[in-house]
Amino acid sequence: MWLSILLPNPLAQDAAATAITFSVSLLWLRLVDWLVARGLLAQKLSRKIIHIGTGPPYILCWNLFSSAPYAAWLAALVPLAITAQFTLVGLGWLQDDAAVRAITRTGNRREMLRGPLLYGLAFVVCTVVFWRHSPLGILALMLLCGGDGLADIAGRRWGTTRLPFNARKSWAGSAAMFAGSFIFGSIFVLLFAALGNYVLANALPHSLLALAAVALAATLVEALPLPDVDNLTVTAAAVLAGSWLL
Numbered sequence: 001m002w003l004s005i006l007l008p009n010p011l012a013q014d015a016a017a018t019a020i021t022f023s024v025s026l027l028w029l030r031l032v033d034w035l036v037a038r039g040l041l042a043q044k045l046s047r048k049i050i051h052i053g054t055g056p057p058y059i060l061c062w063n064l065f066s067s068a069p070y071a072a073w074l075a076a077l078v079p080l081a082i083t084a085q086f087t088l089v090g091l092g093w094l095q096d097d098a099a100v101r102a103i104t105r106t107g108n109r110r111e112m113l114r115g116p117l118l119y120g121l122a123f124v125v126c127t128v129v130f131w132r133h134s135p136l137g138i139l140a141l142m143l144l145c146g147g148d149g150l151a152d153i154a155g156r157r158w159g160t161t162r163l164p165f166n167a168r169k170s171w172a173g174s175a176a177m178f179a180g181s182f183i184f185g186s187i188f189v190l191l192f193a194a195l196g197n198y199v200l201a202n203a204l205p206h207s208l209l210a211l212a213a214v215a216l217a218a219t220l221v222e223a224l225p226l227p228d229v230d231n232l233t234v235t236a237a238a239v240l241a242g243s244w245l246l
Helices: 010-037 043-053 055-064 071-091 097-103 109-113 115-129 135-158 171-194 204-222 230-245
Strands: 166-170
Touching (some): 010 055, 010 097, 043 055, 043 097, 055 071, 055 171, 071 109, 109 115, 115 135, 115 230, 135 171, 135 204
16 A cells, blocks of 8 residues: 555565564564663563554554555564564574563563463464454454553552452553553554545444443453463454444
C-alpha cells in the first residue's frame, strides 16, 4: 500500500516492506536490551515494555506490503524469525544474554519457552490467518499488547487488592487490562478501517460498544488462574468474541 508509489512492482514492494518491518522490530528489541544492560530500565519492567511496544509498529508496517496473497506470509516471517531466535536462546542453543535480561522475569533463559514463545506464535497466526483485511487479528494483537501488558505493570504497582478467585491477579491489573485493551484495540481497529483495509459492520457508536464488550471478555479471561498461557487465552478470547460482536 504505502510503498506502491515508490515501488510499483509488488515483489520489490514486499521485499522492501519485509526489510523495513524486520529493521523496526529488531531496533525496538535492541533498544530495550540496551536500556536494561545500562541499568536505565528495570528487568521486571522491560519485558512488559517489549510486550506493549512490539505490536503497534509491527502492525502499522502491514500497510507497507502489497495486496499480493503471499504478503501476509512475508510479514509473518518477522515474528516467526524473532520467536525462533528466542526459542533457540531458551533451549541454550544460542547465546543472547541481553535478550534474556530484557525478556525474562528472573534471568532464567527457559522462561523464553513459555510466555515469549506463545506471544510470538500469536503474532504469526494472527498475521497469516487474518492479515489487515479483518479487524479480528488486529484487535486480538492489540488486546494482547496494550491490555495484557498494562495489566502486569498496573498490578505490580497498585495491585494491593487481589481478585477473590485468583490471588495472582488484582483489581487494578484487571482495570488496566480493560482500559488498555479498549484504547489500543479501538485505535487500531478504527485506524485500519479508515485506511480502507476493511469496512466495519456497525456504525461508530455500536462498534465502540462491541470493542468494549470484547475488551471485557478478554479481561475476564486474563483474570483466570491460568499461569503462563495468558498470551494464548487472551488472543483466543479476543478472536472468538470479536467474530461474534464485530
